[in-house]
Amino acid sequence: DTVLRTVPSSDLKILDPIWTTANITRNHGLMIYDTLFGMDEKGAIKPQMVEKYTASPDNKVWTFTLRPGLKFHDGAPVTAQDVIASLARWAKRDTLGQKMYEAMDSITAEGPNGFRMTFKQPFGVVLDALGKPNPLVPFIMPRRVAETPADKQIEEMVGSGPFTLAKADFRPGDRVIYRKNAAYVPRKDSPSGLAGGKVVNVDRVEWVLLRDPQTQVNALLNGEVDMLEGVPASGYTDMRTNPKIELVDVMPAGPFTAIYNHKVPPFNNPKALKAAMLAINQEAMLRAQATFRDFYKPCASIYLCGSMYSSDKTGFFTGKPQFEEARKLLKESGYDGKPVVILLPGDAPALNKMPAVYGQLLKQVGFNVDVQTTDWATLVTRRTKKDLPENGGWNVFITFWGGVDASNPISYGPLTGNGDKGFFGWPTDPELEALKSRFIETTDLAQRKDIATQIQLRVLEGGVIAPLGEGKAPTAVRRGVVSGLLPSPAVLYWNVRKN
Amino acid sequence: MTSISPPVDTTTAAPRSHRKPSLLSRVFANGAVRTGSVLLCLMVVLAVAAPWLYTIDPNAMDPANSHLSPGAHAEFTTLAGDSFQRFFPMGTDSMGRDIWSRTAYGARISLSVGVAVALGSIALGMLVGMVAGYFRRLDGTIMRVMDGVMAIPGILFAIVLVAVWRPSLWTVILAIVVPETPRVARLVRSVVLSVREEPYVEAAIALDTPAWKLMLRHILPNTVAPLIVQGTFVCAAAMLAEAVMSFLGIGLPSDVPTWGNIMSEGRAYFTSHPSTVLLPGVFLAATVLAVNMLGDGLRDALDPKFNKRGS
Amino acid sequence: MERTSFSTTPPAAVSPCLVVRDLCIDLPQGADRPHAVSGVSFDVMPGQVVCLLGESGSGKSVIAQAVMGLLPDALKPSGGRIEVLGENVLAADAAHLRAWRGARMAMVFQEPMTALNPVMRCGAQVDEMLAEHTALGAAERRQKVLAIFARVKLPEPERIYDAYPHQLSGGQRQRIVIAIALILRPALLICDEPTTALDVTTQAEILSLIREMQQENGTAVLFITHDFGVVADIADHVVVLQLGRQVESGPKDDVLRRPKEPYTRMLLDAVPRLEPAQRPPIADAPPLLDARGVTKTYRSGSWPGKRRTVHAATDVSLQLRAGETVGIVGESGSGKSTVARCIARLIEPTGGEVWVPHLEAQHAPRARLSAFRRMVQVVFQDPNRSLNPRRTVGQSIIEGPVNFGLSPDKAWKRAEELMDLVRLKPEVLHRYPSEFSGGQRQRLCIARALACEPQVLIADEAVSALDVSVQDQILKLLAEIQQRLSIGILFITHDLRVASQICDRLIVMHQGRIVEQGTARDVLLSPREAYTRSLLAAAPGQGYAFGQG
Amino acid sequence: MLNFLLRRGLATVPVLLIVAVIVFLLLRMTPGDPAAAIAGDGATVQDIERIRAQLGLDAPVVSQFFGWLGHVLRGDLGYSYFYKMSVTELIGQRLEPTLSVAALTVVLTVLIAVPLGVLAASRRGGRLDRFIMSASVLGFSVPVFVAGYLMIWLFSMQLGWLPSQGYNRIGEGVGPWLRNLVLPCVTLAVMYAALIARVTRAAVSEALTEDYVRTARAKGISERRMLIRHALANAAVPIATIIGLSVAGLIGGVVVTETIYAIPGLGQLTVDAVLSRDYPLIQGITLFFSLVYVVVNLLVDLSYLLLDPRIRY
Ligand SMILES: Nc1ncnc2c1ncn2[C@@H]1O[C@H](COP(=O)(O)OP(=O)(O)OP(=O)(O)O)[C@@H](O)[C@H]1O
Ligand SMILES: Nc1ncnc2c1ncn2[C@@H]1O[C@H](COP(=O)(O)OP(=O)(O)OP(=O)(O)O)[C@@H](O)[C@H]1O
């Protein structure tokens, strides 16, 4: 038996991939479930469970045929009914899915292997929805499982994916053991990202949870585990020089962003907000958080630098400190000296340094700063509160966003201008929302790019988010032992070999 | 037989009790006490004189100069843009802060945490223990509650309290005080129960001494010696507990330098930069050691059991 | 009655079993005197009992320990010689000493309650001696142990072999200790106050047992006691010590009847007589205090533990008049202290009441307890623990008067006057209890009680812990105070000699009940109850006329 | 005896109830709610509200408490919010590692600490005593994570003798089980041995001042026998007490060691549960810990029966 032992980025707690947006649950879904479509290395959506599909010229009618011979882990064949039930459940939760189902007229089975979607209005992003790599991914489950109400967690772990998970193999907080699904028939084409043939080359994949970064490094160096999904910045020195270790660039980088609360002083005042953004020193903040140059890259664009829509037109925002200007603006804003509360998630090693540095920077500008350490669970609750900071609210928090999502204005969660309905911080900017609508409607790439740049300028001008630069964690494997990792938004375990 | 004044009599007192050396000199005769207090004094000096001991602002950072080794010279540029040459006796941490300055200022916090927890848990435990020991009717109830508190793992308390209020010095102190209190309460209660049976307490009752005076004058002073000893142990334990809380990410925010903080900051770099953990660790261990030695020594010196004559 | 069946002058051919010559043992730096003992010389012949006599702290135990080679580290022998069977103990190494201990010389200690290992069975504790010093097999050893148990008159040796010490009475435990000491038939037996903690009746039995065993084996005995009665009963030879120096030594009758030294004479004079003293009759006034049917049942153990009840006092009635001294005697655990506490209202009796005629009418019920406290004061047994060690004696003494409303200044004045009464200097009020001797502390306790100007004084074993000479002073002091202030005294003691000297009336208690009461003369000279008679019969040194040659 | 057990059993009820109330209240005072944590990073306020309602967190605290208590009385500790597993099952999964660590540590500790404590007591004030005591003070002056890292660095990374992390179930063989336990247990033993050695020393030196030891000396028995059969036997009660406390502590409070050595024990489960606000799990674990505490105390009390014949219940 070849057993691949790998350290996941966090603890897998919830097994229902429709129930939570947690990345780790998505990764779990990718192990045991299959998807209709998959996104390849280049970002193109390719069929996966689907053998062939057609779209009417007006994009109103879509038909799909499943590959023959698809089987769930319990041996039952995958039918159109299973697909319809799974998509229905997914669409209740996923935003894009909701949009799709709103536009949809019907979805019907055509024989055991085919199904058809008809839309009330043209809907161009069907494939983007069905081949979505990021949570929530439309995984295909057996009908009986998919009929679980969307607000209840599923109980049964039966999919049709390349790995299986037995109940006893799920030991939360310790390890999760996936076994090769011998009955899985991969596509014939070569693998690329989430698309192509998912050929499993190991008998077992064990996700071994190691919380302590030092422990992770030790375990890998000692050969007790075969790979780390993400190398902690702290272990980089040890890894880079060690001949036994190979660092592979698998996952794309993602941006760090500062989110301001537009509801309460001082950041309900545009001048104070601008002052705060001018205090940002991306280099210093990134360096403190990620330590090594290879792990981070300053980037003033709100989109991932180098991605399709990124642009260097960033207006006043440069990512470098402009203290003079900031001080002036702060004075003009009539800031009353009340402490600015920055939330720092003490138990999240990937995010726990930036807020401290940002606090120091804001002090330079003249803000009175209160960096409050909380645990992550408190932070995610607290950020939903619109109260004044002294009543349990907040002013600033810093978050990290997946690179794929952050590459276009629609999937980038925090880019909202619809006030209370929008992302935490609740900025109000109808213009921004209008631009976003135009972006969806437009199909011309050049125009889209232009709109994206306009969005970027609006976002920066209005302080919807402040880009703090990007960071990433390479994956580390034992050199000569593990090979075949596929670049993708998530670490994938098919195609991986262990000698 | 007629006179009632035999020779030894109306002389001044104390013809026999070999003049006991004063308590203080007795205590200081103990080697552990001496070593402990000297070491502790050094730490107190470090804490008080931190600003004058070649330190810079413990929060001043230059991420470009992160992880300098101990003894490095570097050009340090603060976030404000000022730059200066500096020698870093203990190197810098992952955010480019001077570890020596943080350690020196950290002494203030760590020592305060230790002392405050010791005082707090003793004050609280004393109150509870006295009430339980003296008012027998409340005893059962109070001690059951104390049992309950003891039965809850301290770490749970710590996390929950820190989450309820945010991590500040006072929360951290309270989070360590609460689990320590029942132990102190038990100690005090047992002393009260045994002292209550002392003839001099009975005599005081016979003299119609009111309850509060009885407590204050006759019972309370007896708890002092064991409590001092207990206090030193609590103090030492508190400094370690603070470090562990920092380790779990629920300690004081990192802009409040404490030894625990500094070490947990550096722990992820233990193999590559062990000094970031070990150097502050030496300070912590030395202080805890000093306090423990003081406690041990005091116990030996204050315990009447070992001062009584051998036979 | 003398027991001198044994020859006091052994034949010269027999060499002494123990020789002590010019023994000098240093005290550590800072002690009140340089030597624990100095210049002590005596011999103990086989079959002879030599008594070491002296006040507390005079060095008796130190000598015993030195002979056993068990001196604490703080004490260093600096001169002289100790020879046991011709070998020098002071020069011997640890291995030799260990081999000699138990086999050649053995020791019986004062406290039978604590001298035995509480977690080891009695049989095993004796067996240890055989296992360590002989090569006998297990069965043989057991036989021997059972035999010695029978010899020391332990009932049911088989049962006791498997019993733990706490399952035995004090007397039985002391028999076990004696069995341990004698099972290897050592040449020398050292007894350090072996009976002080025991009842008179048990004491008498143990003393005769020691005597018997000694005669049987021809053992040499070094016997330490401060009780002159015991000396009179058991000694052949007496050595008198004072502050570590040997004052006088010689055959018992020479020393006890015709002492040469004034110190010895002073001690002898202080020994109370067993015959009741003549006391002036008490006026037939209404009682100050009238206890009626006082009953006390202790309930100990709280839920969820097991409850136990002890009937410590049952239906005890007594009266006390002004100027009168009523004694309560009885063996340990008979309920004397319980009665005292009930009467002083330090504990609430379970039944009965304490009637104080003139308080009932005067005060509102709430103020009554306070008035009662003022009227009734207690002096406790243990002078060392009766004063708060952390307060100056002055503070302790004025506490009562201040509680009763006197200003601290006035209270202090009164305390100074009282110092005169108890024959201490007023300056001592500023000192701490640790700076006083036991006798002085007891006087301070009396002063504290008197400071409240009580009409009733309850003295619970107030002199039991003291040396005869000091005891004598305190008793005289009490008598004098009673005469001056005409207070009623309830005097609790287990010592019949003391009781006979100061009591007008005597109450004998046994197992929580009064078995007999009457005037001291009646009870002591013509006891009606069998229990009283056995108590009297057991008193040591009866009929020995101390200091009257 | 049976009677005693019965009464002790009853006496635990109030303790457990107090614990339940304290923890319940503490949790409900805590900001951060499980719904937000469950919903994940990209969730909206509406999502969170929906999950809250589903978990019944919008009901009044009192009714939540009695609802939960009712279930507990029926032996049902409820389901974890996150794992979709029953709390009992989750605790069950973690029990073996935790008990293994606790058991091995205690055995190790007692084997080291008691002899050292006795030795120190017998040389009280001497050089050996001072050395042992200083070493033991040092033992608990070092934060446990530092000790752990040093141990791993030396024995695992440099010498390669032992694995640096992980846990093998005992079902996979005693050898592998033991290999993984050695380092964590030694790390913990350093601290607990220090504690127990000190208590042993204090108890034995106190016993050495007792009269029965003097009697034993006068018997001329060997030093060893005196120390063990007389002094140590009488010091057993406080030593048993501290061992009991250590066991309770080892079962509930070795989070740091578990983190460093990646042992899937109860301490980790506790921290995870608290950090994610998994209320039923936290409540279940606390109740379990209190039960352990009470049972350990009971066992300690029962051990007194063996150690000291004077004690009768
Ligand atoms: N271990 C010791 N350390 C210091 N001094 C001691 C020690 N043991 C005894 N002494 C001192 O030696 C002197 C003699 O003490 P010892 O115990 O022999 O008196 P004793 O005659 O037996 O008195 P008692 O009747 O009270 O037993 C006293 O002054 C005492 O304080
Ligand atoms: N507080 C208490 N709780 C339970 N039992 C007690 C208590 N005090 C005394 N006793 C018991 O009551 C009985 C009488 O005790 P008490 O102290 O009155 O005797 P005593 O005659 O004064 O004895 P001694 O001469 O030893 O002082 C004894 O059996 C004792 O064990």
Ligand SMILES: [Mg+2]
């Ligand atoms: Mg003596």
Ligand SMILES: [Mg+2]
């Ligand atoms: Mg008594």
Ligand code: NI
């Ligand atoms: Ni006597």
